[in-house]
Amino acid sequence: MTALAELMLGPAPATGGSMESLLLDVVERVAACPSLWESLVDANPRNECLSVRLPVPEDLDVHVTTWGTFCGVRLRSYAKSTTVFRAVAGQITEVRPDAAGRLLPRRFAPGVSGVIRPGQVHDLRNEGSLPAVTIVARSHRLSAMQSFDWTGTAARPVELATDLPGWLGT
Template sequence: MTTLAAQPLLDAIRTYADDELLAQTQVPESGRDFHLVHRDDEVEVWLIAWAPGTSTGFHDHGSAAAAFTVLEGSLIEHNWFGGLQIADIGPGDARVHAPGHVHDVRNVGSLPAISLHAYTPHLDAMHSYRFLGDRISLIGAEPGRS
């Protein structure tokens, strides 16, 4: 992803990361909770609260570019770039991905995590994949969150 394409996403997560209301987010006992923080014509921002042990599964974000940062706790990102790459993401770390990027984000720790995600254009679809060790396989598609 070019720096110019990434900048609006990084600006969006930086703008909302310091919102005091986000710090009051309740984390579910299991699974993940999603909260729409902002939506305009160019970008949408979502807060995700992660219980320990939760995972997105391998997915992409349709035609949307994405960026996210961790506000509390830590997450592990498994990225598919024709081979598996793993990244630890802690508070303040930011990740940016081009449309079609496939990853699985996980809270493997024993503590909750909170992250902030931005998408442009809007998150209109997500595709799910199965990780097969040496490749991924498309297993489904669903509309984005609204």
Template sequence: MTALATQPLLDAIRTYAEDDLLARVQVPETGREFHLLHRDDEVEIWLIAWSPGASTGFHDHGTATTAFTVLTGSLVEHNWLGGLQIADVGPGDARAHDAGHVHDVRNVGSRPAISLHAYAPRLDAMHHYRFLGDRIDLIGAEPGRP
């Protein structure tokens, strides 16, 4: 990960995290709920509410560099870096990745979680993968959120 590429996104999510975001969110009973907070030609900022058990599945963010932080609750990030690496992400923790990074983010806890995500350039695609223990296989792609 290049600090030069990810630092502006980390700064952006820290700025947005200072806002009163939790009043804008209602956690769904299952899965995740997305709230677009900001979009311009260079960056998107999303607030995501996670019910217990919610997971993204293994995916990347196309050409976008990404960063996220947890506001409440906790998430577990499964990173594919030629091998599986697992990171616990709690309130105030921030993670950032260069374009093409493959991961699966999960709420494995019994309580809801809320996180804040930034993408630059704007999220143009997501590629989905199947985790096979010693490798990942591309299984599909979708365009970025409108």
């Protein structure tokens, strides 16, 4: 049986539910089917992030991302895309600004998922000494991504990217 066939045999997503529920269901089903993504994980990623798109029955943008030691992305937000990520190996840290102007970290161990809504500013990174792996699902391919610098109390927009490669994992 192929990995894609195994994925399709999983419980069907609830109909009429929210996009977040659908994305959470997809990352959970993909994570539970390692034969679909394990061979795509970079065993020696150095300080890099590597994302590979995965085929899924739903019309969603889904990737497996390998996070090298101390690898991260800068603060960013996605214009119209809802994103769900799930740690499947190692530990990933998400950083978000709070209302008091602080950057707050939240750690995700394997089996724990996070939701990023359109426009929310965040950063994902592997702060550990071993690689980490996430499954990422988006409501659709990214059309725009805003990058930010941190001023010490607020996120300042610095770059709006609109010509995005299809492999962006987080």
